[in-house]
Amino acid sequence: MEKLLSAQERLLKSKRSRLGGEFRGKFFVILCAVIMISAAIAITIFLGTKGLQSFTKNGVSILEFLTSTKWNPTDKANPAYGVLPFIFGSFAVTFLAALIAAPLGIGGAIFMTEIAPSWGRKVLQPIVELLVGIPSVVYGFIGLTVLVPFIRENVGGLGFSLLSGMIVLAIMILPTITTIATDAMSSLPNHLREGSYALGATRWQTIRKVLVPAALPSLLTAIILGMARAFGEALAVQMVIGNVRDLPNSILDASATLTTIITLNMGHTTYGSVENNTLWSMGLILLIMSFAFILLIRYLSSRRKLR
Amino acid sequence: MVTALKERTTMDVTAPSHHNDRLESILSVNNLQIFYGEKRAVNGISMEIEKNSVTALIGPSGCGKSTFLRSINRMNDLIPGSYAKGEIIYEGLNILAEDINVTALRKEIGMVFQKPNPFPKSIYENITHALKFAGIKKKSKLDEIVEESLRNAALWDEVKDRLHSSAYSLSGGQQQRLCIARTIAMKPNVILLDEPASALDPISNAKVEDLIVDLKKDYSIVIVTHNMQQASRISDKTAFFLNGDLIEYDRTEKIFTNPSVEKTEEYISGRFG
Amino acid sequence: MNSRTADRIATGVFIAIAIIITAILAGLFFYIFVNGFKYISFDFLTTPSSNVRAGGGIRDQLFNSFYILFITMLITVPIGVGGGIYMAEYAKPGKVTDFIRTCIEVLSSLPSIVIGMFGLLVFVNTTGWGYTILGGALALTVFNLPTIVRTTEDAIRAVPRDLKEASLALGITHWHTIKTVILPAAFPSILTGAILAAGRVFGEAAALLFTAGLSTPRLDYANWNPFSDQSPLNIFRPAETLAVHIWSVNTQGLIPDVEAVSSGSAAVLVISVLIFNLAARWIGSMIHKRITATK
The missing domain is CATH 1.20.5 (Single alpha-helices involved in coiled-coils or other helix-helix interfaces)
Known part of the structure; x- marks a missing residue:
């Protein structure tokens, strides 16, 4: 009537206990992890080899590709494959967008955490979340129908310009920067504030001399993440930037970025042609840049841990 | 195990399941050392834990008593970097060994925690959750075990009309008795209690203490407690731990009236800890 | 001063x-x-779009958007939740786990146009499928997976430790504990995160340009045979989604009423995303209340 099985039979691991649901479950979740690893590796390998083809197979010079400003792949006699204008365009809109979005985003974060911590967050947080929710094509569409004509009529130029691109991108990355900056500011220990106020500092002095320096690595992370998003954004920029192959002379000139050229030409170039392959090489630059942003963010977070 | 569980409800629940009057040990601890990474939390202790009795582990915080308790049903496995040396013999097997089926072990050596931790399910499901996993599916059998274990945990009269309400609707003391009921429903041989009454009000505390004394006839109980009065009220033997060492282990009466080691005397008279 | x-x-x-x-x-x-x-009407939502004439609707685009979203979630949720469980419950601190984290970080920081290019290379050209709903959904899976994994991992880590200990101490296996105790407790947060992710997927266009394509074949909504070319349910047909439609009519369209079509589409798109957001909050708080409520 008591335990019918011996202690060995009850308590030692057996084949049955090893191959039960526990095993199947563990197998399933490990499989999921393997899928994620394979996806990341596959993307790197596929886009890496495909992106190098224009140099290895088609004999395009890497140096020319990266440093020439002449882009004319369809010229049969004398094709030119310089993508510097697009690289420049990508970096230009990214930095310009960050230049607008960073002060606004960090300012918004400070408003939520320091100026009006009780109700400011309740009001601004949902607003920021709603901004995140607006799809990028909608930003592009509004940029195209509102911003471009507005700039054409009030500022000058065609309207399709670096300026339009940077404004659209700035609004798109504003929520990213605001959210992360808010988290950074609100996770600062309260004794920093109390200590500063106790010394008779005003709120602005506290923010400028104590809080912002303390949160600086996280605030930089916020800006870098925003820039990473801006650098990779394709459709919204493509709709407003004008997509010309020349280097812009002013902020009101039309321009192009790596993503906009890919968006525009991938669909109607022949797969495997030199021009098509150079588009894949531009994709590889985007991939490498997104790795670079990851490294930069890791560097910043290691500095944050050191503090 | 499954057959054993199925059979056991036919037993007379009021009669002790172990008829041995002679004090026989259920767990033998030999030179047990427990490490958290580099740090040693328990420094080679040896003791016999007796069947059908209440063994209290006392000592100041951080003395290793909870660590020791959690090693008896291998809950320490959950803490990354922790490992144990030495042995704890149960039913002739070293339960610290690699080839022990930890899940099966925990069915026989149950544990009740400091903070009541019922599942966010109904009172009824809290008890049937593990039973169903152990293979008992029949509704009538489940009903029977639920009632039996709630009665044994002195909770039945308070909850019999609302078995399907959320366990969170119970008071802290009731929740803790539910956790005990859920553990004894598995009919373990040993019940480990980690300061089970410390989070409770005095009345609930008294109820849980009565319950523990009551359970002794069917189970071997090891309890960690901070509360010296509690140890002296409910336990048969008491072990005093300090800095990972077992300082003294004897009959509770002896420990509290005439301890042999000075440190024990100092601790129980409240001079430190 | x-x-x-x-x-x-x-x-x-x-x-x-x-x-x-x-x-x-x-x-x-x-x-x-x-x-x-101004432009949203029953007609607008239920007539097919036109490539040249004015007065086209968004019926097929709307259907395609929801259908691709559905297929994407069907693939992403099991893998993402499984991956999240692995990270929260099984991954041991060390090199392998660090590497998996790096992979998740890489996937989540890839520009969606790059994911679209990967989709084009693998799910369109290598497989020989051409532009398909499945290809689009797989590209969106790459895009969506990191979000679901993180949501799940965070949700599981937020489940109180004592619940897990309680279950394990009763002799229940780790996997059964995950299935019956941890996942149910984490469910509201996972669901909320999944719906928010769905909103993001719904509005995504760049990853779909070269995977699901810019066109939709003539669809017969009475045809429910998923292998028929005209069936809306066929996952091996090209499908332009609402977000892609807004882009394509503005940049390559010939229709005279571009502004009307895209304004209407944009409003429908934003309203849909808003509904996803509100639903996520509402369902999350509902379930939370039901679980913790004392009857």
């Missing part, structure tokens, strides 16, 4: 920034809804 004045000016600037952010959102929403609602 004394410090009091500086403080007052700074406060003014911060308030101005808050007002600017609010004004941006208000302006966008005002524009989207005021312009969009």
Whole structure:
């Protein structure tokens, strides 16, 4: 009537206990992890080899590709494959967008955490979340129908310009920067504030001399993440930037970025042609840049841990 | 195990399941050392834990008593970097060994925690959750075990009309008795209690203490407690731990009236800890 | 300038920034809804789009958007939740786990156009499928997977430890504990995160341009045979989604009523995303209440 099985039979691991649901479950979740690893590796390998083809197979010079400003792949006699204008365009809109979005985003974060911590967050947080929710094509569409004509009529130029691109991108990355900056500011220990106020500092002095320096690595992370998003954004920029192959002379000139050229030409170039392959090489630059942003963010977070 | 569980409800629940009057040990601890990474939390202790009795582990915080308790049903496995040396013999097997089926072990050596931790399910499901996993599916059998274990945990009269309400609707003391009921429903041989009454009000505390004394006839109980009065009220033997060492282990009466080691005397008279 | 004045000016600037952010959102929403609602009608939602003439609707695009979203979630949720469980419950600190984290980080920081290119290379060209719903859904899976994994991992880590210990101490296996105790407790957060992710997937266009394509074959909604070319359910047909439609009519379209079609589509798109957001909050708090409620 008591335990019918011996202690060995009850308590030692057996084949049955090893191959039960526990095993199947563990197998399933490990499989999921393997899928994620394979996806990341596959993307790197596929886009890496495909992106190098224009140099290895088609004999395009890497140096020319990266440093020439002449882009004319369809010229049969004398094709030119310089993508510097697009690289420049990508970096230009990214930095310009960050230049607008960073002060606004960090300012918004400070408003939520320091100026009006009780109700400011309740009001601004949902607003920021709603901004995140607006799809990028909608930003592009509004940029195209509102911003471009507005700039054409009030500022000058065609309207399709670096300026339009940077404004659209700035609004798109504003929520990213605001959210992360808010988290950074609100996770600062309260004794920093109390200590500063106790010394008779005003709120602005506290923010400028104590809080912002303390949160600086996280605030930089916020800006870098925003820039990473801006650098990779394709459709919204493509709709407003004008997509010309020349280097812009002013902020009101039309321009192009790596993503906009890919968006525009991938669909109607022949797969495997030199021009098509150079588009894949531009994709590889985007991939490498997104790795670079990851490294930069890791560097910043290691500095944050050191503090 | 499954057959054993199925059979056991036919037993007379009021009669002790172990008829041995002679004090026989259920767990033998030999030179047990427990490490958290580099740090040693328990420094080679040896003791016999007796069947059908209440063994209290006392000592100041951080003395290793909870660590020791959690090693008896291998809950320490959950803490990354922790490992144990030495042995704890149960039913002739070293339960610290690699080839022990930890899940099966925990069915026989149950544990009740400091903070009541019922599942966010109904009172009824809290008890049937593990039973169903152990293979008992029949509704009538489940009903029977639920009632039996709630009665044994002195909770039945308070909850019999609302078995399907959320366990969170119970008071802290009731929740803790539910956790005990859920553990004894598995009919373990040993019940480990980690300061089970410390989070409770005095009345609930008294109820849980009565319950523990009551359970002794069917189970071997090891309890960690901070509360010296509690140890002296409910336990048969008491072990005093300090800095990972077992300082003294004897009959509770002896420990509290005439301890042999000075440190024990100092601790129980409240001079430190 | 004394410090009091500086403080007052700074406060003014911060308030101005808050007002600017609010004004941006208000302006966008005002524009989207005021312009969009004019064009949304039952007809607009139920007629197929036209490539050349005015008066086209968005019936197929709307269906395609939801259908691709559905297929994407069907693939992403099991893998993502499984991956999240692995990270929260099985991964041991060490090199392998660090590597998996790096992979997740890489996937989540890839620009969606790059994911679209990967999709084009693998799910369109290598497989020989051409532009398909399945290819689009797989590209969106790459895009969506990191979000679901993180949501799940965070949700599981937020489950109180004592619940897990309680279950394990009763002799229940780790996997059964995950299935019956941890996942149910984490479910509201996972669901909320999944719906928010769905909103993001719904509005995504760049990853779909080269995977699901810019066109939709003539669909017969009475045809439910998923292997028929005209069936809306066929996952091996090209499918232009609503977000892609907004882009394509604006940049390559010939229709005269571009503005009307895209305003209407944008409003429908934003409303859909809003509904996803509200649903996520509402369902999350509902379930939370039901689980913790004392009857």
